[in-house]
Amino acid sequence: MSRLGYQRYGAQGGDSGSVISPELGRVAPDRVVGVHVNGALGFPSFEPSEMEGLTETEQARMQSYTDDDRSGYAIIQATRPQTVAFGLHDSPAAQLAWIVEKFKEWTDPAHDMPEDAVDLDQLLTDVTIYWLTRTAASSARLYKEGSAQWGVPAERSEVPHGVAVFPGDGGIRRVAEREHNVIHWSEFRRGGHFAAMEAPDLLVDDVRAFFRKVR
Numbered sequence: 773m774s775r776l777g778y779q780r781y782g783a784q785g786g787d788s789g790s791v792i793s794p795e796l797g798r799v800a801p802d803r804v805v806g807v808h809v810n811g812a813l814g815f816p817s818f819e820p821s822e823m824e825g826l827t828e829t830e831q832a833r834m835q836s837y838t839d840d841d842r843s844g845y846a847i848i849q850a851t852r853p854q855t856v857a858f859g860l861h862d863s864p865a866a867q868l869a870w871i872v873e874k875f876k877e878w879t880d881p882a883h884d885m886p887e888d889a890v891d892l893d894q895l896l897t898d899v900t901i902y903w904l905t906r907t908a909a910s911s912a913r914l915y916k917e918g919s920a921q922w923g924v925p926a927e928r929s930e931v932p933h934g935v936a937v938f939p940g941d942g943g944i945r946r947v948a949e950r951e952h953n954v955i956h957w958s959e960f961r962r963g964g965h966f967a968a969m970e971a972p973d974l975l976v977d978d979v980r981a982f983f984r985k986v987r
Contacts, residue, residue, distance in 0.1 A: 773800075773803070774803075779803060780803055780805050781803065781805065782804065782805050782806045782807065782808065782986070782987075783796045783797065783806075783807045783808070784807070784808040784809070784979055785809055785810075786809065786810040786811050786965070786966070786967055786968060787811065787965065787966075788914070789809070790809035790810065790811045790812060790813060793807045793808070793809055794807050794809070794813060794926075794933065794952060797929050797931035797933075798926075798929050798931075801929070801931050804931050805931075805932070805983075805986045805987060806931065806932040806933070806982060806985070806986035806987075807929075807931055807933045807934070807952075808933070808934040808935075808936070808956075808978070808979050808982045808983070809935055809936070810935070810937075810938060810967045810975060810978075811937070811938075811941045811942070811943060811965060811967075812935075812937075812941055812942040812943040812944070812948070813933070813935065813943070813947075813948040813951070813952055813954075826946075830944050833941070833942045833943065833944055834942075834944060834947075836942045837942060842877065845870075845873070845874065846915050849912040849913075849914075849915035849916065850915040850916050850918075850919035851916070851919075853909065853912035853913045853915065853916045854909065854912075856908075856912055857908050857909035860902075860908035860909075860912075861906060861908050861909065867899060867902055867903050870908075871898065871899045871902060872886060872895065872899065875889075875890060875895055875966070878940055878966065879940075879964040879965065879966060879970060880939050880940070880962065880963055880964040880970055880971075881939055881940055881964070882962075889966075889970050890966060890969045890970060891969070894969055925950075925951065926951050927951070928950075928951050928952070928953075929951065929952050930953045931952075931953060932953055932955045932956075932985070932986045933948070933952040933953055933954045933955065934954070934955065934956030934957070934958075934978070934979075934981075934982030934983075934985075935948055935954060935956070935957050936958045936959075936960065936967065936974075936975060936979075937957075937958065937959045937960065938963035938965065938967050938970070938971065938974075939960070939961065939962070939963060939964055940964050940965055941964075941965060943959075955985060955986075956981070956982045958978050960974050962974065963975070
């Protein structure tokens with residue numbers, strides 16, 4: 773960003789971006805004016821005492837972190853990334869099934885089918901990029917290389933953070949505030965994990981509302 777001539781800037785991210793963007797704030801806290809994420813902040817571990825006082829919605833979100841079925845894709849990539857990669861490299865049908873399953877599980881639960889939540893051409897374009905670039909293996913190894921840090925406390929960041937939580941996301945404010953200076957928190961009834969594709973109007977409005985506070 774310095775080479776591009778920007779001395780002050782913000783970061784926004786969802787999915788992996790919700791992990792990477794806060795790290796940018798830690799790397800350059802004197803230049804990053806704020807960090808906005810959609811979803812959740814980090815991969816927390818929980819103490820039983822933290823269950824006290826949570827709403828039913830927050831308790832359900834907390835349980836999602838220990839749901840082995842929901843996290844099965846991550847566990848196999850964290851432990852056997854090359855094994856699964858051979859199948860995904862060999863078969864476009866396997867690659868399609870692997871990615872579309874995530875769209876089925878993570879898009880707005882109000883929709884029965886992922887193509888009802890996300891434009892079908894966008895969904896197929898996403899899968900096609902994996903296939904044409906042959907990046908199934910490298911994307912799987914990301915989980916292998918990062919799994920050692922899952923649940924490990926991070927250095928607290930005092931950079932202002934904003935969080936937008938959409939249906940199906942695991943965001944819990946008291947957990948996010950452990951390691952981040954959260955000054956903005958929004959929860960929505962429409963959209964899902966892929967907010968930029970599902971509810972871009974809500975996401976853009978929330979990003980603007982957050983950065984008005986810190987610019």
